[in-house]
Amino acid sequence: MKQMKNKNNHIRWWFLSVVIIAYLITGLINKNIIASSFIFFFSIIKKIILVFIAVFILMVLTNYFFKPRKLMQYLGKNAGSKGWLISIMGGIISTGAIYMWYPLLNELQKKGMRTAYIAAFLYNRAIKPQLLPLLILYFGLAYTIVLTIIMIVISILQGVIVEKFVGVGKSG
């Protein structure tokens, strides 16, 4: 078990190393690409730093208040419609990039959050109330309403399908 954890830790750092090597190679070919990549990189960091802090606070609160048994009540395999509602609403109101939420979902998964709810949460991350006016501006009101409703319904279907293949609990 400990060996597997160490291996996972190594993979994480290897992944970052590979990306840095890709940057070095690109930099040797074209320095301008690296310059604009870094400008974009820091603009993302600036945007997500607050979300990062918010996610950390949420993680602390979850670890403090929600012991596995309590969490199972809301997001476990017997949570039912309450679980769907929480994961759909959670996905919709959560802000920032999707990958910012992986650590928190990983913690919730360890505590027993149902696979289907994790998938539904991630799918509903696509619906952002603050961006809806922009979507309306580009594609119209009818399009925005229809697309949003369909995506919420599909998120449940996707959650069920993913769970069928992966299993209810922690996936390997």
Add this chain to the structure above:
Amino acid sequence: MKTELKKALVKSARAMYKSLPILLGVILLISLANAIIPKAVYASFFRGNPIFDSFIGSTIGSILAGNPITSYIIGGELLKQGISLLAVTSFLVAWVTVGIVQLPAEAMLLGKRFAIIRNITAFVFAMIVSVITVVILGAL
């Protein structure tokens, strides 16, 4: 109570630290892809066949990552260039639901099997959602 809070803080900090190399790697990858691929390239992939274009829309949306606002702007431009609403919807939905760039991070933190199946189903659903949306809008 203090000990419990300290425990929660340490546990969360440890989890965040573990995620750090993955998050940084993903953001660096997104930034590199954004700098390498010019926006005008996307329209050249579409051929005018609704089914094929829907597949292409879903594929491009899956590969690219970033703020949804960027996808609205590209989607709007594609529509102006005559690309079908079916293809553009597939593109928009896949952009926000499928993440090839984030896949390593998702696999490491939520499980390989979960990440692969979630992304494959999201890819297929991007096309299904686009068909249902366009059919309903046509009927309205």
